[in-house]
Amino acid sequence: MADRCEPTARVDPLEDPKQRVVIDQIIEENQDLRGAPMVILNAIQDQIGFISEPMQQYIAKRIGVPVKQIHGVVSFYSFFTTEPRGKHTIKFCMGTACYVGGAPQLIEKAKQLLGIDVCETTDDWQITMELCRCVGACSQAPVVMIDDDVYGRVTPNKLAKIIRQYQ
Secondary structure (H helix, E strand, C coil): CCCCCCCCCCCCHHHCHHHHHHHHHHHHHHCCCCCHHHHHHHHHHHHHCCCCHHHHHHHHHHHCCCHHHHHHHHHHCCCCCCCCCCCEEEEEECCHHHHHHCHHHHHHHHHHHHCCCCCCECCCCCEEEEEECCCCCHHHCCCEEECCEEECCCCHHHHHHHHHCCC
16 A cells, blocks of 8 residues: 555646635745745645645746646655645555554545545545555554544544544
8 A cells, every 4th residue: 555645636726716826925925035945835735635746836936946846746755745735634654564554554544434435535525545655653553633633542433433423
């Protein structure tokens, strides 16, 4: 199973006038700062929710850097995404301890509860489901992360209660 999800749909915020204004404002306010590409990408990720390929090209052109520089930053740091996500992201640790401790069963339970598969988002845009590598909490295996919250020793029944808090 891959850590990163493959693109599912192409949504271009540059074609939405309201989102385009937000993107342009972020670029305008930050383009002269030291480390401008990272500052701009972080702000756009926070405001828009993702940084599509067309957005990467647009940003590079606007700030006068090669597209490969922008793409390199977006592809290197795992907190950047090129596709829209739900309000909350649930990640299942697939490190050895979590895998052996029951992560596959938790994933199956989440599929039943949410009606989506890994790398998909619920129809109401509330939850996106992903996999991740070891989160460094092996003694708490299996571990599930929702946004920045880490849950350890998760069972299928406990998972149902946890997910309800985010719906």
